[in-house]
Amino acid sequence: MCSRVEQAWRWCAPRADAVAAAVLTVGAAVSLGVGGLFGSPLTLLSSVALLVFVALVSVRRRHPVVVAAASGGILLLPSFILRGTDVYVGSVALTTLGLAAVFLYAYALGSDSPWGFSLVGLIPLSVGVASATAAFNPLVGMVTVGPWLAGLLVASRRRVAAELEGLALELELERELFSAESVRYERARIARELHDIVAHSVSLIVVQAGAGERLAMVDPESAAESFDSISEAARQAEVEIKRLTELLGTSHSASPLTGLRIVGELVNRAQASGLRVLCHFRGQVDGLSEQSTEASYRLVQEALTNAMKHASGAPITVTVRGRDDDVQIEVVNGPARADRSGLEGLGGGHGLTGMRERIAGCGGTFAAGPTSERGWRVSASLPRHLRFGAVPVER
Incomplete structure (x- = not known):
């Protein structure tokens, strides 16, 4: 039953004026x-x-102003034709049908034409209706001005609905763009994580492999230690990749980092692989959020990797200094003291950008640049509590 009513309404809706006119x-x-x-x-x-x-009701929406003005002119005919007034007001049925038509014309003026232009049709229509009555009748205003105002209100609501629909479409488009940007950002974040993990481990492996190759014929025991360092670097890369996989698979870290002391463990592994690196902890360095701890770890890891790539054989100093409101991390390496490492081509050249984004995401400041001794310094300051809003980043 409902489906039949809906079908009938769909058929009648676009033909409503023609049906009413008939x-x-x-x-x-x-x-x-x-x-x-x-x-x-x-x-x-x-x-x-x-x-x-x-009959003009059939075209009232297509030409509302013209139809209303013409209708008003038709109603003025009794003033020029004898006994014509009797035709319009002498029958209750005719009067009712005429008022219904006037109502529809006035409503169309308000709903389907600009309000200023609609006055061009409303004035002659009102004059025509007034001339068809024998004396002053307030019904004239009710069947002309009233429907016209109602039409204006409906037109206003229609415009508001159209604007809201447009805003909804814009919001949907923005949501899709935001989703696409979120996916792109997440892919970049994962790529950065993998870069930090793999680049550091591969750099250690390459360095130790080169050392082991040189020592194989001269000092087999030292060569064996180099190969052990290679195994350790590979195992550590596996552990960190597994941890990254766990992190991506859950809403929280499955194996959270245990404070900045994890930086000391990273430096110990680097020392074991033969790097000349020292680490100093000064002051209270605990109290950072897990995100800031992760960023600190990756900062030191990337800085050590860059030192291995571009300053082969240079001494490296890692300093973690706790202050009242933040924790400062500094990695400084001297100038290169050996031949080219052969690692310069590794990575995508986005290490500093990745470090800057990590630190900025935690509300901290980041700086990197050469030292007066022809070395390189990477430093960051991380607040003990995450800051929201604008993030200052030193360049």
Whole structure:
């Protein structure tokens, strides 16, 4: 039953004006015929004008101003045709049909044309309705101005609905763009994590492999230690990749870092692989968030990797200094003291960018640049509590 009603409504909705015009015209014709108003030439002319008046309902939405002005002109015909007024007001049925048509014309003026332009049609329509009445009648305002105001209100609501729909489409587009940007950001973050893990471990492996190759024939025991360091670097890379996988698979870290002392463990592994690196902890260095601890660890890891790549054989000093509101981390290496490491081509050249983004994401400041001794310094300051909003980043 509901489906039939819906089908009927879909068929009638676009044809509503034509159906209304047909009903009004047929009703007016029957009333005129019953009243014998087709008998004389004068009443015949007024009767035909009345039929045209109601038939114009079929085009009221397409040309609301023109139709309203023409309808007002038709209603003025009794002023020029004898006994014409009797045609319009002498029958209750005709009066009702005429008022219904006037209501529809006035409503279309308000709802389907600009309000200023609609006055061009409303004024002649009101004058025509007033001329068709024998004396002053407040009904004139009710069937003209009232529907016109209602049409203006509906048009206003329609515009608001269209604007809201446009805003909804914009929000949906922004949501899709935000989702795409989030995916891109997450991919970049994962790539950065893998870069930090793999680049550091591969650099250690390459350094130790080169050392082991040189020592194999001269000092087999030292060569064996180099190969042990290679195994340790590979195992550590496996552990960190596994941890990254666990982190990506859950909403929280499955094996959280245990404070900045993890930096000391990283330095110990680097020392065991033959790097000349020292680590100093000064002051209270605990109290950082897990995100800041992760960023600190990756900062030191990337700085050590860069030192191995670009300053082969240079001494490296890692300093972690706790202050009242933040923790400062500094990695300084001297100038290169050996031949090229062969690692310069490894990585994508985004190490400093990745470090800067990590530190900025924690609300800290980051700086990197050469030292006066032709070495390189990387430093960061991380707040003990995450800051939200604008993040200052030193360049």
